[in-house]
Amino acid sequence: MTLRDPAAPAADHPTLRPLTDAQLGLWLAHQMRPGDTDLHVLRAFRISGPLDRAALARALARVTYRHPALRSLHPGDGPDGPVRRVQPPSGTPCWHDLGTGSDRELAAFHRRPFDLETEPPVRAGISRPGHDGTTLAAFCFHHIAMDGVSAVVFCLDLADAYRAETSPDGVRATPAPATGRDRAPAPAQAPASRDGDDARSAAYWADRLAAPPPPLLPAPAGRVPPTGRPARVRELRRGAATVRVLRQTARAAGATPHMVLTAAYAAALGEVFGRDDVILGTPVSLRASGEADLVDCLVTLLPLRVQLAGRDRTALLRQVRERSLEAQRHRAVPAAALARAAGTAVLESPYQAVIDVRHEQPPALPLWGCVSEAVHVEPGSVQYPLDLEARIGDGSLRLVLRTDAATVPALQADAVLAAVGRLLPHPVPWRAAPPDSSGPTSPKGVPA
The missing domain is CATH 3.30.559.30 (Nonribosomal peptide synthetase, condensation domain)
Incomplete structure (x- = not known):
């Protein structure tokens, strides 16, 4: 990757961006269920080999620089409701101590609620080296900023940034900010066309979901747990x-x-x-x-x-x-x-x-010079x-x-x-073809 210094901020002040429809739904769900771990995306790895913890921390800083979603707050006081407030890069993110890296400590790290209004939607944790020489590194995200495809992108970007920090031939710089939603906007579409698309979609779903079938299960005691x-x-x-x-x-x-x-x-x-x-x-x-x-x-x-x-x-x-x-x-x-x-x-x-x-x-974090094993x-x-x-x-x-x-x-x-x-469609089990009675036989009548 073409890299550059993370100390150079993308902007010196926060910028506001609207939430997508999916993010708005997740924001509302979080308000009702702030401790719901089903809204958390966890990637954890047991790492053996000469792990450079300081280099890993710097690599994470480079990745959060590259992806604005990882340094965003999600307050509810925007002009029209909840917004995403992209923060300037602030250096090395804080790492949480995972102690000995036990399953209990990892589960507690996973369960810890996010405060979307005041903290970014990513946390990092690292353990002390174990008796077997392995270290547990874990990254927990709120779903409002992460999906399955993005988790793969994050791990590969982190591995590339770590290699740049540690390998003799690595380039000491940070990846340029990712494109996608933060790229230069395309020419604006005529409002009438957009309104027409919205109207057609609304009509489609109104027709498709009209007179919905009875629920499969009785409603829970609380409408929203x-x-x-x-x-x-x-x-x-x-x-x-x-x-x-x-x-x-x-x-x-x-x-x-x-x-x-x-x-x-x-x-x-x-x-x-x-x-x-x-x-x-x-x-x-x-x-x-x-x-x-x-x-x-x-x-x-x-x-x-x-x-x-x-x-x-x-x-x-x-x-x-x-x-x-x-x-x-x-x-x-x-x-x-x-x-x-x-x-x-x-x-x-x-x-x-x-x-x-x-x-x-399978989740992978291919850190240069180390071996990583995913922990589920x-x-x-x-x-x-x-x-x-x-x-x-x-x-x-x-x-x-x-x-x-x-x-x-x-x-x-x-x-x-x-x-x-x-x-499910199943494979047809293989069976030997029945003997052909017209074929040659042995003296005892068994097919030859």
Whole structure:
């Protein structure tokens, strides 16, 4: 990367930027559930080798310089409500002491609430070297500034900056600020055209979510829980053969593996809860050209209405494909507009089940001269009563179902995951062809 000195500030005073629709929804959710770890994104690594802690701290300063989202505050007192206040670079961020790097200390670091109005949405922590010579380094982000793709960008940028600080041939400078949303603005679109797009999207969702189906589950006692709901976690794994057939099925239908899994999940929910009409939440990326290197929250959740009655698997997958593409065309829509279309309160989602499908990309922090091993921490809470995460690798499919322990009985959770596994496209087991009775035989009548 082309690097330069982090001491040179991008601006000498804070700048105000509006929140995106997705960020506004997360800001409101945070006000109601400030301690919800399901709104936190954690990346943690056990590092062995000659780790230069001071160089790692300087590398983090360079990365926060490059990505304005990581040095932003999110106060609620903007001219029209909550805003993002981008702060000037302030040198090396504060690091938290993770003690011995135990699981308990990492979990406490993960659970610590963010104050979005007064602190940036990123925290760093580091432990003392253990008896085995390893050090735990952890980075916790609030979801308002981070999504899964951004977490990969952050780790790679941090590794590049650390190499620049430590390797003999490294360039001692800081990456230029990322492009994306902070690049020079494109020519303004005519207001009438934008208003027309908004009106068409509002009409689409009003039609799609009209007369919504009854909820899968009874409403919780509190309409908006003060904290994340305690999660019950179930997991199912399949091997390379299933992944191969999943991808073949998607290609044959002109669809994606995400769509195939969404169709199976919808059918499983309909089967377990006795419904022929369900609304799922499915994430869509809001990244545009030039934003691939940007750290920010550029993903939102959209409702996908799936009608199940009288549909075979082919017709169901075709419907999911068509409606997924329609939703993509109308993805720039405020959460409040979706709530109005579905007849729910502003802070209530118009769906009770969500699905997130990702291609497996193990977290990596390739620090120069060191070996890093990712450490996973289960959030312990869930935003939605039924939340299925599917991770697709070359050799495995991992399905993790997190359910609200207070409203989804354990037997129902097990039934949903089992039904998803049964409804996935499965490889046909190999069987030897039956012997041809007309072929030559041995003297005892056994085929030769």
